[in-house]
Amino acid sequence: MKISSFRDRFREQLQSQYAVQEIDSIFYLLTENYFGIKRLDLALDPSAELDENQEKQLETALERLRNAEPVQYLTGKSEFFGMDFEVSHAVLIPRPETEELVQWIIDDQADAHGDILDVGTGSGCIAIALAKNLPKMSVQAIDLSEAALEVASKNVENNQVSVQFRKDNILEIEDLGQEFDVIVSNPPYVRELEKASMRPNVLEHEPKMALYVEDSNALIFYHKIAILARKHLKKNGALYFEINQYLGPETSNLIQEIGFETELKKDIFGNDRMIKATFK
Ligand SMILES: C[S@@+](CC[C@H](N)C(=O)[O-])C[C@H]1O[C@@H](n2cnc3c(N)ncnc32)[C@H](O)[C@@H]1O
Structure with a gap:
């Protein structure tokens, strides 16, 4: 799946809990922390793809966020x-x-x-x-x-x-x-x-x-x-x-x-x- 499509999935699934800018910030914080991919990298290459492991990791993160877990516990920082x-x-x-x-x-x-x-x-x-x-x-x-x-x-x-x-x-x-x-x-x-x-x-x-x-x-x-x-x-x-x-x-x-x-x-x-x- 394209990273940008996953970001859209975050927006859709978390919209009742966070404002859209906040969802994007959380998403990019996670891609940077988990995979070293920064917001700017994604802006330069919007068609970048996630591999299967990365998708699983983000899926788990999404589930934890839906359960109202603070993002700091996901990144440990x-x-x-x-x-x-x-x-x-x-x-x-x-x-x-x-x-x-x-x-x-x-x-x-x-x-x-x-x-x-x-x-x-x-x-x-x-x-x-x-x-x-x-x-x-x-x-x-x-x-x-x-x-x-x-x-x-x-x-x-x-x-x-x-x-x-x-x-x-x-x-x-x-x-x-x-x-x-x-x-x-x-x-x-x-x-x-x-x-x-x-x-x-x-x-x-x-x-x-x-x-x-x-x-x-x-x-x-x-x-x-x-x-x-x-x-x-x-x-x-x-x-x-x-x-x-x-x-x-x-x-x-x-x-x-x-x-x-x-x-x-x-x-x-x-x-x-x-x-x-x-x-x-
Ligand atoms: C409100 S937190 C503050 C943590 C940190 N100082 C901060 O400002 O983010 C209170 C802290 O007191 C500790 N604590 C709770 N009961 C305690 C006790 N009886 N004796 C010593 N520390 C205790 C907790 O483990 C927790 O880390």
């Missing part, structure tokens, strides 16, 4: 803060709003020396972007998932930075073992009650351990991490969180009650999305 990241089903696909949190930290800490801890590192995107952009600081990261830490370690290697990882359950540890200048976390924060309004690509394909908290204890991670930070953050240190957009004031209040001053910040869409906490 994602982009964050201008850097390439490997992803698998063990990790959350890094989000643009998390880039805004990272930018906030980099702006604040541009000339700082010291130690950073990233709690719930997943693909390692926050820790690695900070290590790359704050080379005077030394970065450590925690996750409960062994599989996520394997992905994060590969990303450290590919991006040529240094991050020290440790497997731990943040809800169970009582001591971080040292003091930090910066503690950052994008912890699980989606309530069960919010599932109804979520898109199937997130609901069915991203790791549940990375996303969900009980409705009755939605701020469990913020509470625990702030308690640990009260003990392990240096006097002039700062604690940064990505937060649930529907729980901005509640999250701020909780962190204030634990002994911090907080600054709540919106993302580019105007949603409450980040908090910085410092000692009073």
Whole structure:
């Protein structure tokens, strides 16, 4: 089959899920990733043919996309803060709003020396972007998932930075073992009650351990991490969180009650999305 005919098949089969430009972008991303064939190559040779194996591979991809699987899991790649990241089903696909949190930290800490801890590192995107952009600081990261830490370690290697990882359950540890200048976390924060309004690509394909908290204890991670930070953050240190957009004031209040001053910040869409906490 001609590649262009297969692209038309993608358009036809995915039209209820994506806009046509998006379908074309996905299609060309796949031909480039799978076969090294770029969009420009196809424009120059529109009659190029796919062999049987290539057709099978694209057919499988089409089926996965029809099941609302994010294209990043098909290619195993994602982009964050201008850097390439490997992803698998063990990790959350890094989000643009998390880039805004990272930018906030980099702006604040541009000339700082010291130690950073990233709690719930997943693909390692926050820790690695900070290590790359704050080379005077030394970065450590925690996750409960062994599989996520394997992905994060590969990303450290590919991006040529240094991050020290440790497997731990943040809800169970009582001591971080040292003091930090910066503690950052994008912890699980989606309530069960919010599932109804979520898109199937997130609901069915991203790791549940990375996303969900009980409705009755939605701020469990913020509470625990702030308690640990009260003990392990240096006097002039700062604690940064990505937060649930529907729980901005509640999250701020909780962190204030634990002994911090907080600054709540919106993302580019105007949603409450980040908090910085410092000692009073
Ligand atoms: C929302 S994801 C964030 C991933 C990544 N930092 C990012 O911003 O894309 C939350 C991460 O916390 C990890 N996690 C969940 N429960 C945890 C726990 N009790 N202790 C440590 N990490 C945990 C998950 O495995 C997941 O990687």
